[in-house]
Amino acid sequence: MPLLEVDLRGLAPDQAPTPDAVAGAGEGSSVLVRGPVPALAGVLAALNRASRTADVAVSWEPADDKLSRGLARDLGIGGGAEREMTLVRDDHGGVLLHTGRVEPAADGIRPRLARRFGAQAHHDDVKVADGLISRITARPEWRAVDTLRVVVSVLPMRPPRLSTGRALQIACDPARVTRDGVVLPRLVSRWTWYADDRVRWRLQP
Known part of the structure; x- marks a missing residue:
C-alpha cells in the first residue's frame, strides 16, 4: 500500500488536530505527517486507538516552530534507520512527545x-x-x-x-x-x- 500523507501544515503549534484530520492514518503500512508537534501526537494517538502503532512506520516533516525544532532534534529527524520508540500516554487518550x-x-x-x-x-x-x-x-x-x-x-x-x-x-x-x-x-x-x-x-x- 502506498505511503499515506497527513498534511497538517496549517495547524497552529498550540492547536490539536480534529479526530477527522487523523482518522485515516492507520489505513496503510506507513504514514508521513506534515505539521507541528500536535499533528504528530494526534496521528500517534489515532494509531494507538486502532492498535496499529506496531504496524505503521511514521515519518515526520516538522513545522518551523520552536517546539517542533526541539522535538525533531531530540528524535534525530533526518538521519538514521527506522527504530522503535517509547509511547508516552496519558489516561485521557493522549500522547506526549515533548513537554x-x-x-x-x-x-x-x-x-x-x-x-x-x-x-x-x-x-x-x-x-x-x-x-x-x-x-x-x-x-x-x-x-x-x-x-x-x-x-x-x-x-x-x-x-x-x-x-x-x-x-x-x-x-x-x-x-x-x-x-x-x-x-x-x-x-x-x-x-x-x-x-x-x-x-x-x-x-x-
Missing part, C-alpha cells in the same frame, strides 16, 4: 508566577510533591527506554525537584494541563503520564 505541564489555573487576581496549587504526585514509587507547588513538568527521555523526566517547581526562583521514572501520577486541586503546547479545554484534578512498556511506535527518521 507536558500541570499548573494552576488562571484566577484573574494573582500574577502567574505567584500562583500555586495543592498537589500530591508520585513518580513511580517516589512521592515528588505533597502540598502547595507552582508547576509539574514531564518530558519523555528519548535517549532512554520507557523513561520520563519530571520537574516539580515548588516556588519560583527556588531549585526544583528532579526525578526520572516510568509513570507520573498526580492528584491535585483543579489545574490546567498543557500537552505539547496544547492547553486542554477543561481543568483536571487527576492526571497520569506513563511510558507504556507494552507499546512501541515505529519512527522512520
Whole structure:
C-alpha cells in the first residue's frame, strides 16, 4: 500500500488536530505527517486507538516552530534507520512527545508566577510533591527506554525537584494541563503520564 500523507501544515503549534484530520492514518503500512508537534501526537494517538502503532512506520516533516525544532532534534529527524520508540500516554487518550505541564489555573487576581496549587504526585514509587507547588513538568527521555523526566517547581526562583521514572501520577486541586503546547479545554484534578512498556511506535527518521 502506498505511503499515506497527513498534511497538517496549517495547524497552529498550540492547536490539536480534529479526530477527522487523523482518522485515516492507520489505513496503510506507513504514514508521513506534515505539521507541528500536535499533528504528530494526534496521528500517534489515532494509531494507538486502532492498535496499529506496531504496524505503521511514521515519518515526520516538522513545522518551523520552536517546539517542533526541539522535538525533531531530540528524535534525530533526518538521519538514521527506522527504530522503535517509547509511547508516552496519558489516561485521557493522549500522547506526549515533548513537554507536558500541570499548573494552576488562571484566577484573574494573582500574577502567574505567584500562583500555586495543592498537589500530591508520585513518580513511580517516589512521592515528588505533597502540598502547595507552582508547576509539574514531564518530558519523555528519548535517549532512554520507557523513561520520563519530571520537574516539580515548588516556588519560583527556588531549585526544583528532579526525578526520572516510568509513570507520573498526580492528584491535585483543579489545574490546567498543557500537552505539547496544547492547553486542554477543561481543568483536571487527576492526571497520569506513563511510558507504556507494552507499546512501541515505529519512527522512520
